[in-house]
Amino acid sequence: xxxxNTISNQQxxxxxVTTVIGVGVLSLPSDLAMILNNSGWIxxxxxxxxxxxxxxxxxxxxxxxxGKTFFQxxxxxxxxxxxxxxxxxxLSYSILLLSYASRIFAEVIKVYLLxxxxxxVIILTMLIAxxxxxxxxxxxxxxxxVMIYPIILGFIIFLIVINLPNADYTNIYPLLDxxxxxxxxxxxxxxxxxxxYEILLLALPFSENNENSLRxxxxxxxxxxxxxxxxFFITLSQYGVHQLKREIWPSIAVIKEVDLPGYxxxxxxxxxxxxxxxxxxxxxxxxxxxxxxxxGDIFNVKFxxxxxxxLIPIIYSISLIPDNLIESxxxxxxxxxxxxxxxxxxxxxxxxxxxxxxxxxxxx
Amino acid sequence: xxxxxxxxxxxxxxxxxxxxxxVEIEQRIFVSDIGVDLYEKEKxxxxxxxxxxxxxNAIGKNATxxxxxxxxxxxxxxxxxxSRELSTKSPFPFYFKHVKVLILGEELLKEENLVREVIDExxxxxxxxxxxxxxxxxxxxxxxxxxxxSREHTVDGFIYSTVKDNKTSxxxxxxxxxxxxxxxxxxxxxxxxxxxxxxNRYNISGGCIMKNYKQIAWIDExxxxxxxxxxxxxxxxxxxxxxKGDLVSYTVTDTRANKKVRIDDGIxxxxxxxxxxxxxxxxxxxxxxxxxxxxxxxxxxVMEREVKREVEKTINKLQKTYKADIIGIGEHLSKFEPxxxxxxxGSWDQIFPHIEINVSLDIKIRRTGLTK
Numbered sequence: 001x002x003x004x005n006t007i008s009n010q011q012x013x014x015x016x017v018t019t020v021i022g023v024g025v026l027s028l029p030s031d032l033a034m035i036l037n038n039s040g041w042i043x044x045x046x047x048x049x050x051x052x053x054x055x056x057x058x059x060x061x062x063x064x065x066x067g068k069t070f071f072q073x074x075x076x077x078x079x080x081x082x083x084x085x086x087x088x089x090x091l092s093y094s095i096l097l098l099s100y101a102s103r104i105f106a107e108v109i110k111v112y113l114l115x116x117x118x119x120x121v122i123i124l125t126m127l128i129a130x131x132x133x134x135x136x137x138x139x140x141x142x143x144x145x146v147m148i149y150p151i152i153l154g155f156i157i158f159l160i161v162i163n164l165p166n167a168d169y170t171n172i173y174p175l176l177d178x179x180x181x182x183x184x185x186x187x188x189x190x191x192x193x194x195x196x197y198e199i200l201l202l203a204l205p206f207s208e209n210n211e212n213s214l215r216x217x218x219x220x221x222x223x224x225x226x227x228x229x230x231x232f233f234i235t236l237s238q239y240g241v242h243q244l245k246r247e248i249w250p251s252i253a254v255i256k257e258v259d260l261p262g263y264x265x266x267x268x269x270x271x272x273x274x275x276x277x278x279x280x281x282x283x284x285x286x287x288x289x290x291x292x293x294x295x296g297d298i299f300n301v302k303f304x305x306x307x308x309x310x311l312i313p314i315i316y317s318i319s320l321i322p323d324n325l326i327e328s329x330x331x332x333x334x335x336x337x338x339x340x341x342x343x344x345x346x347x348x349x350x351x352x353x354x355x356x357x358x359x360x361x362x363x364x
Numbered sequence: 365x366x367x368x369x370x371x372x373x374x375x376x377x378x379x380x381x382x383x384x385x386x387v388e389i390e391q392r393i394f395v396s397d398i399g400v401d402l403y404e405k406e407k408x409x410x411x412x413x414x415x416x417x418x419x420x421n422a423i424g425k426n427a428t429x430x431x432x433x434x435x436x437x438x439x440x441x442x443x444x445x446x447s448r449e450l451s452t453k454s455p456f457p458f459y460f461k462h463v464k465v466l467i468l469g470e471e472l473l474k475e476e477n478l479v480r481e482v483i484d485e486x487x488x489x490x491x492x493x494x495x496x497x498x499x500x501x502x503x504x505x506x507x508x509x510x511x512x513x514s515r516e517h518t519v520d521g522f523i524y525s526t527v528k529d530n531k532t533s534x535x536x537x538x539x540x541x542x543x544x545x546x547x548x549x550x551x552x553x554x555x556x557x558x559x560x561x562x563x564n565r566y567n568i569s570g571g572c573i574m575k576n577y578k579q580i581a582w583i584d585e586x587x588x589x590x591x592x593x594x595x596x597x598x599x600x601x602x603x604x605x606x607x608k609g610d611l612v613s614y615t616v617t618d619t620r621a622n623k624k625v626r627i628d629d630g631i632x633x634x635x636x637x638x639x640x641x642x643x644x645x646x647x648x649x650x651x652x653x654x655x656x657x658x659x660x661x662x663x664x665x666v667m668e669r670e671v672k673r674e675v676e677k678t679i680n681k682l683q684k685t686y687k688a689d690i691i692g693i694g695e696h697l698s699k700f701e702p703x704x705x706x707x708x709x710g711s712w713d714q715i716f717p718h719i720e721i722n723v724s725l726d727i728k729i730r731r732t733g734l735t736k
Contacts, residue, residue: 111490171546173699242549243542246487256494257542 006208009216011142014149015203015286016196016220021152021227022283023104024193026249026276027329028228029235033244036186039178041232043186048225050187051194054345055221057352059214062204064355070201071297077354086347087294090198093339094291095311097195098284099319100336102126103328105280106319108249112269123319127312130281134288135305138206141289148282155275156227159234162258162268167237188337193228195340197221199286201348202293248325252276288315392459393417396433397523398443399505400482401469409439410478412469413446414506415458435509443485460491464524466498466541467505467559473572473579480577486541495540497527500572502560502582511561526568527557534592534601535569535585544574550695552576552712553688555583555591573688581686583678590678593671594635594691594723596621602644603727605670607663610652613645614667614729625696627704631715633693636724639671642731655736660729668725675723683717693719 007015032040065073074083106122114122133144200217207213235250238257247253255268289304291311296304322328399414414437421429436453440446447458466486472478486492501508527538536557539547547554558570571588573581583591592598601616618640626632643663646654654660682688689695694712698705708715 115490170699174702177702239542240546240549243546253494258495 005137005139005206007139007142007203007206008208009213011139011146012200012203012207012213013216013220013223015142015145015199016217017223017227018145018148018152018279018282019196019199019286020194020221020224020283021279022196023101023280024195025228025231025279026104026108026251028190028193029232029250030244030247031189032186032232033236033241035182035189036179037177038172038174038236038241039176040186040236041175041229042178043183043190044225044228044232046183047187047190047194048221048228050191051197051221052218054348055197055200055217056214058198058200058204058348059217061348061352061355062210064359066210067205069205070351073355074351077351077358084298086351087298089339090343090347091291091294091298093336093343094287094294095315095318096332096336096339098287098291098311098315099321100328100332101280101284101287102315103319103322103332105277107325107328108252108276109273112252112273120316120320123316126280126284127316130284130288131308131312133281133285134292134308136289138202138289138293141286142203144285145282148278151275151278152227152282155272155279156230158272158275159254160230163234163238163254166258167234168240169237171237171240172233190228192333192337192340194221194224195344196283196287198344198348199290202290387457390420391456393454393456394420394459394462396462397465397467397509398463399437399467399469399501399509400443400472401504401506402471402475402478403439405475405478408441410441411443411446411472411482412437412439412506413443414509415446415450416509417458437506437509443482444489460489461493463492463496465527466496467501467508467523468498469501469505470503470579472505473500473574476576476578479574483541483545483577487545492541494542497524498539498541498544498556499523499527499559499568500556500574500579502558502572508559508561508566511564511566523559523566523568534589534598536571536588537592537595537597548574548577550698551689551692552694553690555588555690558582573686573690575686575688580688586674587678587681590671590675591682591690593619593637593639593675594621594623594679603641603667603671605663605667607666610647611645612643612663612667614641614663614727615644616641617730623692623696625693625701627697627701630718630720631693631697632720632722633691634722634724635691637675637726639725639727640730641728643729643733653736654732660732664727664729667727671727672723672725675725679721679723683719683721687713687717689716693721 028044029040032043036043061070061073062068065076068076071087074086078086102123103119105126106119109122110117110119133141197217204210204213231251235244235247235254238254239247239250244250252269252272255272258268288308288311292304292308295307295311296302299307301307322332393415395415395417397416399416401412401414403409403412414435416433416435418433419429419431422432436450438446438449438453440449444460447460451457466482468479468482472482486496487494527536537555539554539556544554544556553573553575555571555573557568558572559566559568561567569588570582570584571591572579573583589598589601596619598616598619601619603614603616605612605614616639620638622636624634624636626634643654646652654663679691682690689712694705694716698709
């Protein structure tokens with residue numbers, strides 16, 4: 001196979017969607033229902049729209065310095081040491097997110113599929129499988145994303161189809177009974193579910209066609225908003241708001257509510273878990289790849305393959321720190337939320353502002 | 365080197381293949397029905413839990429045994445604790461993924477906290493299908509499962525087929541675990557089917573009104589039909605009335621019920637029910653024909669009066685005697701008038717008996733069968 005070093009815009013879109021949709025989608029509906037009751041959909045929409053300006057910022061950043069990667073731009077506009085610190089922040093964020101994702105992944109698998117398999121084994125096998133894809137080039141990661149992308153779409157369509165016959169649609173009312181004070185908290189809860197779009201910092205410079213990539217990215221985010229809205233409304237109409245608040249992972253548990261005539265579809269959790277493993281793979285792969293690339297850049301090396309395996313024990317041990325599910329959800333999740341805020345919103349903005357000023361100075 | 369790796373890989377095929385915790389399917393006991401009764405309220409063993417499971421060897425063409433199913437029961441502290449207690453008496457481990465029916469005994473239904481415990485345990489469990497049917501037993505659940513034992517047994521369980529396949533009938537209203545929980549969340553009351561023993565056979569008819577996880581009343585088939593009509597849950601039903609001294613029987617093919625709740629000065633609820641169907645039986649007589657419009661219209665009127673009386677009687681009973689809002693007025697308000705609902709939510713039990721409820725019925729006889 002020929003060794004291509006660029007990726008198409010379609011691949012960027014797939015990469016964006018698969019990376020953003022990950023473990024967050026499982027608990028998102030119930031987290032939102034806790035804060036905003038029936039009007040949780042508003043946080044999904046606002047949260048998604050809030051992300052759009054930052055994607056534009058990323059796109060502009062690369063337009064300012066065409067052909068340069070994020071790291072080259074960073075070293076140009078900032079003091080190298082300061083930039084290294086920023087990279088370390090992003091790196092620790094990625095590692096934390098990977099540990100959190102693998103822990104939640106293991107917990108879900110344990111509940112639904114492999115109850116007697118030790119958590120350690122589940123996490124380790126997943127990490128090893130992911131390190132394989134993370135060691136490849138970005139182009140390969142993107143190609144995997146293109147493969148996983150239809151699985152996500154299929155999963156959503158499947159959810160809609162099997163839930164249509166017996167959901168109670170009046171459960172989504174009252175739609176507009178919004179508590180405005182709670183919306184900021186709702187957005188904070190939803191922001192983690194949108195984490196992952198920073199993969200664009202890596203992917204955009206490799207785009208074949210820089211002109212159009214912004215449009216594809218926008219479409220990707222709109223798609224994610226759509227998926228989250230569908231999942232939210234399906235779980236809400238199936239459970240009703242009170243029971244939705246009680247569920248830990250409503251997006252998967254909703255499968256257990258399916259009751260089609262003829263009994264031929266029952267206990268579908270196995271099928272859904274299989275699809276979901278792919279979805280998590282699509283999230284963790286790019287993140288581990290990015291961590292490897294960042295580490296490679298910190299050590300000023302051209303390749304990143306070498307830096308992926310050493311990360312695995314670190315991720316593995318962090319993921320085993322929380323004693324139970326509640327701890328990993330509350331403490332790890334909260335730390336992760338702040339890290340996410342810093343590394344996906346604040347850092348790109350700072351670099352963009354610095355790059356913009358530098359550009360002005362150079363021209364003057 | 366390569367050969368050595370190949371050998372290791374080949375050996376791993378032998379030693380690392382297969383599933384470590386594999387259990388053969390015939391070495392599992394698939395519990396199909398669970399019955400829960402009250403035992404000793406104050407002590408640890410509060411329940412008597414009864415499991416019914418099919419005899420795998422008696423199913424299929426080449427059945428080797430006669431007995432269709434087994435029933436085991438034990439005093440214990442919780443539903444799943446019972447499987448530990450019973451493991452000393454049964455050859456294989458119990459397996460709960462295919463539980464279809466939960467029967468709650470009459471005495472247990474009177475204890476709110478214990479019912480809440482049972483429901484929570486099932487709702488929390490990862491194996492239990494959340495669509496299991498909940499049934500209230502008049503008497504002991506254990507006796508009902510024991511009566512059922514000698515009957516022919518389908519794989520799914522007999523009671524389950526009765527509830528599930530007749531769910532269009534309005535003799536009872538089938539209720540699932542999630543349905544029960546969400547009803548009790550929204551309006552605090554729900555209706556579950558009643559099961560009794562009559563002539564050594566089980567009989568599912570009527571229902572049990574639960575309010576805040578506690579049984580408050582049994583209702584009969586007629587009342588259940590009225591409630592089903594109001595809740596738009598009737599699909600197949602026969603209505604019998606006397607028209608000019610002859611019995612007219614009418615089969616319902618389609619019903620639609622609409623609910624409108626207005627808040628002006630006081631809350632008013634309007635139910636409009638449309639029923640469509642055909643004439644099932646009248647009388648063979650030279651002088652009497654149903655093939656005339658006036659006759660049909662009169663029949664419709666008689667039936668409307670009859671059903672309306674029945675429905676209004678039931679509504680009155682719900683409002684005044686049971687104070688139970690099964691017909692979903694509170695739920696409707698909470699969904700479509702959230703602001704008003706927040707004000708009256710706390711005192712709903714006092715408000716509900718005084719709501720003005722109007723029922724309008726529209727029965728249409730569309731066909732008269734093959735004869736005039």
